[in-house]
Amino acid sequence: MDSCTTRSSVIIIGAGISGISAAKVLVENGIEDFIILEAMDRIGGRIRKEDFGGISVETGAGWIAGVGGKESNPVWELANQSGLNTCFSDYSNARYNIYDQNGKIYPSGLAAEFYNKAVKLAIEELKNQEAKLCGNFTLLEPSLAPKTPIELAIDFILHDFEMAEVEPISTYTDFGEREFLVADKRGYEFLLYKMAQTFLRFAPEDKIIDSRLQLNKVVKEIKYSGNDVTVRTEDGCKYVADHMILSASIGVLKSDLITFQPPLPKWKTEAIMKCDVIVYTKIFLKFPYKFWPCGPGTEFFIYAHERRGYYTFWQHMENAYPGSNILVVTLTNEESKRVEAQADDKTLEEAMGALRDMFGPNVPVAEQILVPRWWENRFQRGSYSNYPVLSTRKDFVDIKAPVGPIFFSGEHTNEKFNGYVHGAYLAGIDTSNALLEDMRRKKVRNQARSLHFKNYLQPLLALSKSWTSAQQTISEISKWEVAQQLFLLKGVILSLLGMMKGSRMET
Incomplete structure (x- = not known):
């Protein structure tokens, strides 16, 4: 591995509210071996404040929509907990x-x-x-x-x-x-920084200094297989992981910024292209x-x-x-x-x-x-997703469904709340939970496979031990006994090979 290759358990693409909430859930479940790759020089994604005319204005998402009902909006709860104006x-x-x-x-x-x-x-x-x-x-x-x-x-x-x-x-x-x-002069993005402070290291001046968050990392290629995923960035670095959470915007997914090897399956690309991008x-x-x-x-x-x-x-x-x-x-x-x-x-x-x-x-x-320019921003390519009026349930299922080790997140993957900040926040949580469940299932399968392998291996080890401890020459063993032991050994080896082949097909 060269000096610019980094290995982790999970790669998260994008440090918007989906990526940050996804990372938080991973940490809460004991997965701290992750890395977040963000193309821009800040966290927040389409939540962005700028100083203008002596105040802080929100050039991207600016409202908390959906307040005052029987059920509490989770982003409204975060705002209250953070004292956001x-x-x-x-x-x-x-x-x-x-x-x-x-x-x-x-x-x-x-x-x-x-x-x-x-x-x-x-x-x-x-x-x-x-x-x-x-x-x-x-x-x-x-x-x-x-x-x-x-x-x-x-x-x-x-x-x-x-x-x-x-x-x-x-x-x-x-x-x-x-x-x-x-x-609020601290901006909408303050909610993300408060969330990130629960699992990333910060300097005293509230600057993130955790190496697990890497800014200015523009992903150009994602290569995936049944076993892992490899990411290459425009600065020549390589990142390898067992799993990925991809929270790039729908606009980026519809663009040619990121190349997939192999290409995403047709059902996935069709679902992506059906979803409109609103500027x-x-x-x-x-x-x-x-x-x-x-x-x-x-x-x-x-x-x-x-x-x-x-x-x-x-x-x-x-x-x-x-x-x-x-x-x-x-x-x-x-x-x-x-x-x-x-x-x-x-x-x-x-x-x-x-x-x-x-x-x-x-x-x-x-x-x-x-004048903000969300359409010209190649790391966003628009403001939010908008599904056509007559979209089907299958469109939502397909756009969210994982492809191999790649799990998709972002506001466009939330069927009920796509287009909203709370939709993006909840999507990050849902995606991490889905990834964690996949990890648990694989762990159970591996444990079962290991036990199965051990059950087959034990007679092989016993046979080998008895073979070496016998201190007998071949001439002293009857031809019938030799044939019987070789037949048993062949059966064990064939069973193990069959198990290994099945294991490759599962992954």
């Missing part, structure tokens, strides 16, 4: 704060009418997809398709922002319908002063434009950070990709145009702008 987000009035391009707010009754129409359209679209699967595809009625700016805005809110999942949404039915924005971009703008309403029910407001998703959904940060003078506008999918590909100055110009349509020509130019 959060702020309640009230979306109830967002759909009625819709501005046209002349700065007028649509009457609430009209907005409600268009919202109800959008819901009807969504139901018709679902029926259309079901009919298509049955071979009875029909086009939507032209009168139902969204055309006007307000229709396009509400359609965007309904499908891309508010309810990108199929109803009922498990997060809200299981954990509650309230959502809380993380508003969700929160653009932050810092202003010299407030020019937008900040009273009750005004935290969220909507811009109706003739282009769907064009700087549609806005939020001010005054509830979370009073006096911050920061606005956030959310883009998704194709608009996100378009904006990521252009200069920030161009994005600022476009955003200012939308704001001046809503609030007048005297709106001041933003002093700062922050």
